[in-house]
Amino acid sequence: MKVVLFGGTGFIGRNLVRHLINRYGADLQLTVVTRRKGAVGEIHPVARPFVWDASQQSPPVKVLNGCDVVINLAGEIVAQRWTRKVKELIRDSRVLTTRNIVESIGQASVKPRVLVNASATGYYGSRGDEELSEASGPGDDFLSRVCVGWEEEALRAREMGVRVVLARFGLVLGYDGGAMERILPFFEWGIGGILGNGRQWWSWIHIRDTVGAITHCIEDERISGAVNIVGPQPVRNRTFTKVLASVVGKPALFPVPAFALRLLYGEMSTILLSSQKVIPSVLKDTGFSYQHPDLSEALAHIRYWRRQWEQGKPLEDSISKGLPIMAQD
Ligand SMILES: NC(=O)c1ccc[n+]([C@@H]2O[C@H](COP(=O)([O-])OP(=O)(O)OC[C@H]3O[C@@H](n4cnc5c(N)ncnc54)[C@H](OP(=O)(O)O)[C@@H]3O)[C@@H](O)[C@H]2O)c1
Structure with missing residues (x-):
């Protein structure tokens, strides 16, 4: 199976690379497209790196031609102060990259079977206690609008006969990056606490289920359109706080009021x-089974695995002895 992965050096991407190698073994031919020459050394030796900034220019057709699967996870980091310039980058790095990838797909004589394009549950905006399925409409804040534009670009590949999956990721929890990297230290130091009034719902998912859900969407040809990549049990922030504090064995006595978050992070505090x-209606209806629903x-x-990783020990899904190393371009 030939897979081309954009944004494969990021948190979800790195975990996905290990998962794809484990799952498909020697049948996998994986190209990871990165903007940074310096990132080539970080890419798993089984993958073939290709240096290209798809946010600036359509990738060469030869990279995509004849591949089975294109996955696009690229995008400027959202968890930073949203200045005007950063907001432009957050939007353009997603919308333009997707547009450029789809343009190359259009020119390929042998098109991929499926495009899995990242999106986010930020699509829905802030919706209180409303239950949100893939059929729910978008919100109207900055991130919702980014997601709508991002998804529109990906959906253009449908007109080319490509199955398109819009992977609306929730809060992805993992050992080697993502939100836990920022949240966990506060709880380990005993200075964690609820954010705002703590009533907001957080739709979380374990990283192993995240990458499992991506391959589920690749393999199940019934799946097309939006898919909520979230776990089966969303929780309020106050429950998340209580559970994390008990896992860490420290009290979480330091609530951070909404005004302080706004002061600290500006508009980004909305996330x-x-x-x-x-x-996750689509995942449920198509029989996806979670490894970490609780x-x-x-x-x-x-x-546990974050500690292993911090001590330089290999992660549980690090593998790949005896797999062939792909030739470089
Ligand atoms: N992690 C989550 O909880 C979560 C939740 C909802 C949605 N998502 C979405 O899922 C995707 C993957 O998430 P992630 O956590 O793996 O993200 P990440 O760790 O920030 O990685 C994203 C990748 O995108 C590329 N990138 C960064 N800035 C860019 C820019 N300005 N222009 C073009 N490419 C850029 C980078 O690859 P190179 O430097 O190698 O080019 C980077 O490795 C993102 O689009 C994110 O918005 C993630």
Whole structure:
């Protein structure tokens, strides 16, 4: 199976690369497209790196021609202060990269079977206690608008006969990056606490289930359109806080009021304060089975493996002895 992965050096991408190698073994031919020459050394030796900035220019057709699967996870990091310039980057790095990839797909004589394009549950905006399925409409804040534009670009590949999956990721929890990298230290130091009034819903998913859900979407040809990549049990922020504090064995006595978050992070604080109770209807209806549906177990598992990782020990899904190393371009 030939896979081309954009944004494969990031948190989800690195985990996905290991998962793809484990799952498909020697049948996998994987190209990871990165903007940074310096990232080539970080890419798993089984993958073939290709240096290209798809946010600036369509990737060469030869990279995509004849591949089975294109996965696009590229995008400027969202968890930073949203100045005007950063907002432009957040939007353009997603919308333009997707547009450029789809343009190359259009020119390929042998097109991929499926394009899995990242999106986010930020699509829905902040919706209180409303249950949100893939059929729910978008919100109207900055991130919702970014997601709408991002998804529109990906959906253009449908007109070319390509199955398109819009992977609306929730809060992805893992050992080697993502939100836990920022949240966990505060709890380990005993200075964690609820954010705002703590009533906002967080739709979380373990990284192993995230990459499992991506391959589920690749393999199940019935799946097309939006897919909520979230776990089966969203929780309120106050429950998340309580469970994480008990996993870490420290009190969480330091609530951070909404105004302080706004002062600290500006408009970006909406990602911490907005409420999205997202239901994974498509994953459920197509029989996806979760390995870590329970928050307490998932957080304990992540904490254990984060410690291993910090000590330089290999992660549980690091593998690949005896697999061929692809020739470089
Ligand atoms: N992690 C989550 O909880 C979560 C939740 C919802 C949605 N998502 C979405 O899922 C995707 C993957 O998430 P992630 O956590 O793996 O992200 P990440 O760790 O920030 O990685 C994203 C990748 O995108 C590329 N990139 C970064 N800035 C870019 C820019 N300005 N222009 C073009 N490419 C750029 C980078 O690859 P190179 O430097 O190698 O080019 C980077 O490795 C993102 O689009 C993110 O918005 C993630």
